[in-house]
Amino acid sequence: MRFIDEYRDPALGRGLTRAIADAVQPGRRYHLMEFCGGHTHAIAQHGLADLLPEAVRLIHGPGCPVCVLPVGRLDMALALARSRPDVILCTYGDLMRVPASGGDSLYTARAAGADVRMVYSTLDALAVARANPHREVVFLAIGFETTTPPTALALVQAEREGLRNLSVFCNHVLTPPAIVAILADTADAPPLDGIIGPAHVSTVIGSDAYAPCAARFGVPVVIAGFEPLDVLRAIVMLMAQINAGRATVETEYTRAVTATGNRTAQALMEQVFTVRESFEWRGLGALPASALRIRDAYAAWDAEARFSMPPRTGREHPACACGSVLRGALAPHDCRLFGRACTPERPQGACMVSSEGACAAAWTRRPRL
Ligand code: SF4
Incomplete structure (x- = not known):
């Protein structure tokens, strides 16, 4: 099927994973955040993290609406x-x-x-x-x-x-202010070297919307589609920018995203x-x-x-680590409820509900007995 099969071609995928491995510079690590839950889901569904060298780490972002x-x-x-x-x-x-x-x-x-x-x-x-x-x-x-x-x-x-x-x-x-907040707050999360920018959001707001984030923090942004080759190619593009010391906004998902949206x-x-x-x-x-x-x-x-809708201060499950997961400070399996008290059938936090949630995505890729 056009726009699906061609972005899932195994031979092309192998070529891109080789390009990623070749791009790793000695002693360097690459912390890349996929902002969008759609990418988190694609990465889990296609096992993309398992194809990457140890120096390249994908960190889930907060781009899951629920x-x-x-x-x-x-x-x-x-x-x-x-x-x-x-x-x-x-x-x-x-x-x-x-x-x-x-x-x-x-x-x-x-x-x-x-x-x-x-x-x-x-x-x-x-x-x-x-x-x-x-x-x-x-x-x-x-x-x-x-x-x-x-x-x-x-x-x-x-x-x-x-x-x-x-x-x-x-x-x-709004997406850009959230990216700014994440890049500005490095207190409990590793500094990010690059951002995989959202696909559908970017069709609406355009790639220019991220230029201030890239310029202010010196972190490149590459907007990617949701197919596995889209994500791998975006990683190649990000690593090329990082290695060259550049920090601009580029679009991998050119079949849908324009500069102005x-x-x-x-x-x-x-x-x-x-x-x-x-x-x-x-x-x-x-x-x-x-x-x-x-x-x-x-x-x-x-x-x-x-209507009368007074503001309320909500109470999450006290052991739920969704907040840290959404900031990229913790991975889903770092939460002590993951896979025990919290599963997609009985979610204790929002990140286990939607398929775009980092915990639900991690659950789909858990090792099976
Ligand atoms: Fe933990 Fe579940 Fe919250 Fe994820 S959604 S952080 S697994 S409690």
């Missing part, structure tokens, strides 16, 4: 769904199983009677609102710049239709959202200008403006 949502925001959504019988809370499937405070989740809230529904897209949320004109439909929106344009589109459509019973609890976050999607986001002063990320803490809120012009569709 993982970075802090527990407090999930608690706010749960409280709303429980306290308002007229509310139908809609969200994406992965979020349903993410543990909230006290071991709750959207699933347990649903089992206890709250009207919580899984949707596949914002179009589904619009359809639920149309079908239930006497209920309040709240879409719990999460994700990076990839899922933000569809949320914006839903609000524009709701405005066009005069659909007043739909609102959005906005938790959309998708202007239509950007305009849509700009129309509906504005940047929050600060937003709490799981594992990264409060980051300035790192998330979006709904503009005042669309306040009628903003769940936080429409």
Whole structure:
């Protein structure tokens, strides 16, 4: 199949792993972070880490949408769904199983009677609102710049239709500020030598968006696709920059990413959202200008403006190391719950829920007896 098989060719893969091995300079180590959970999943699925020389280490980043949502925001959504019988809370499937405070989740809230529904897209949320004109439909929106344009589109459509019973609890976050935070904080993680930049996010924001990160920290960024050869080639490109002492933004994923991104999607986001002063990320803490809120012009569709949703301080499982895993300070198997109390069937933290989570990805590659 075009764009799939050609990026999984074993002979080409062997050639790229040889190129990686040849690029290692004596005595040098290469700490490369794949920011995006899609890459983490691809690396685990295809066993790419096992193909690399010891000097090249891949470190998982925080680019998993359900993982970075802090527990407090999930608690706010749960409280709303429980306290308002007229509310139908809609969200994406992965979020349903993410543990909230006290071991709750959207699933347990649903089992206890709250009207919580899984949707596949914002179009589904619009359809639920149309079908239930006497209920309040709240879409719990999460994700990076990839899922933000569809949320914006839903609000524009709701405005066009005069659909007043739909609102959005906005938790959309921004990628470049998170990369800056990770590069700036080297307190408990090894300094990074290069970043494998996200694929889908970059189709929206464009490769130019990372130029300030690369320039400020002297760390190269290579945007890669999600197939195994994409990732291996990005590693070759990063190592070439590191060895040459360069730190620029390059794109391996040229079949989808341009320098300036998708202007239509950007305009849509700009129309509906504005940047929050600060937003709490799981594992990264409060980051300035790192998330979006709904503009005042669309306040009628903003769940936080429409309902009483007091901020909550969430409580994670005390032994869950998701925060450190998301910062790249710990690997999943360093968590003492990994594979014992915490498995994909019974996740104790967000990183074990989604296939994009580092712990879930590591679980798929665990040694089998
Ligand atoms: Fe959290 Fe489970 Fe990962 Fe441990 S293994 S860090 S408990 S998600």
